[in-house]
Amino acid sequence: MIKSDTLENTKDFRISVAPMMDWTTKDYRFFARLFNPNIILYTEMVTTGAILFGGANRHLDYNHEEHPIVLQLGGSNPKDLATCSKMAQDWGYDEVNLNVGCPSDRVQNNKIGACLMAEPDLVAECIAEMQNAVDIPVTVKHRIGIDDMQSYEEMLHFVDTVAKTGCHNFIVHARIALLQGLSPKENRDVPPLRYEDVYRLKQERPNLLIEINGGIKTFAETQYHLQHVDGVMIGREAYHNPYLLAEIGQLWNLDLPDRFEIIDQMLPYIAQRMQEGAPLSIITRHILGLFQNLPGARKWRQALSGGNAKTFADVENAILNIKEAMKRTEDYLIKHQVQS
Missing domain, CATH: 3.20.20.70 (Aldolase class I)
Structure with missing residues (x-):
């Protein structure tokens, strides 16, 4: 400790x-x-x-x-x-x-x-x-x-x-x-x-x-x-x-972290919590605001809170779903020339 x-x-x-x-x-x-x-x-x-x-x-x-x-x-x-x-x-x-x-x-x-x-x-x-x-x-x-x-x-x-x-x-x-x-x-x-x-x-x-x-x-x-x-x-x-x-x-005097790197660090934790029996939605509800105030915020929230994001019980598929949400959000930000 x-x-x-x-x-x-x-x-x-x-x-x-x-x-x-x-x-x-x-x-x-x-x-x-x-x-x-x-x-x-x-x-x-x-x-x-x-x-x-x-x-x-x-x-x-x-x-x-x-x-x-x-x-x-x-x-x-x-x-x-x-x-x-x-x-x-x-x-x-x-x-x-x-x-x-x-x-x-x-x-x-x-x-x-x-x-x-x-x-x-x-x-x-x-x-x-x-x-x-x-x-x-x-x-x-x-x-x-x-x-x-x-x-x-x-x-x-x-x-x-x-x-x-x-x-x-x-x-x-x-x-x-x-x-x-x-x-x-x-x-x-x-x-x-x-x-x-x-x-x-x-x-x-x-x-x-x-x-x-x-x-x-x-x-x-x-x-x-x-x-x-x-x-x-x-x-x-x-x-x-x-x-x-x-x-x-x-x-x-800390450097500003990259949002996508933060999610990369979060993924092993999400996998561990799901293996312990925690539903994916219980965890992802806390990360919906990651892109708040950026043009990609809505895309990110929709990808995590809609569709399969709530129902995936399989760890591998859940992580894949989050990675796909990250890719769609990143593509949207690049298209709109927004720094993440």
Whole structure:
């Protein structure tokens, strides 16, 4: 396993891909790693109950290539969170993160996610227990506010309360969450972004490591935010347009990879996963955005998501089908004189 100091090798800033339910699976994370060796990858949020009672292997296993990788936990029982944090460390995770930002009704009912912002003392107790259980970093991802707690001062009180435990890394989604009035999807778009609140938090608490999240879609935006905070977490754009992760590699002076070479590197992994019993469509759904913003994007998506791409169960034919999709896309790009 990679040592827990993996995260210390990323200069003086952090770039990460947000935890996203049903999206940041181990198949997506393997794919994302091919674009950039330095970005920090997060699992989907995993509840403590799922780990303790639903099979640890199923929820904790990952590919060695995914490092640096963070396990995000959902829960509010300090003892259970401590137990799962220790399991994460034993599994080789580089860091563990507590979700205090998810606005889903389902997790609210179990006192998980953004609703915990109303209970900073409980969150502090959870973080303290988690830190006592492990040597790897323990971090918090939260909103700038919820419902009637929308002021900067209330967010600052939350952060200060948790920081007293010794936790110094906060990932801040720069939107409030309206738990009673909006759906989870609406809570990702409707409340306005208040980046200035996150900037102010860093200014007033310079000893804390503050990362910003929410609505960030370009390399230029990432560069701008890094002038004000210590890190940038990118969400849906990193999934729909994964080549953005390659573009962000310029922060480390990395060369831009060729998209077709990335798929060539992905093919052995796809074959291995299919041999393990994974349906082809479960894997290829994560790579549909490879050519996003290029003229060949639609051709690529059609080739992978239509026709036989969903039904091939034979590994050899599945790989052949993907190679044919690559050839058709490459021919289209050459015809239109587009650099891949």
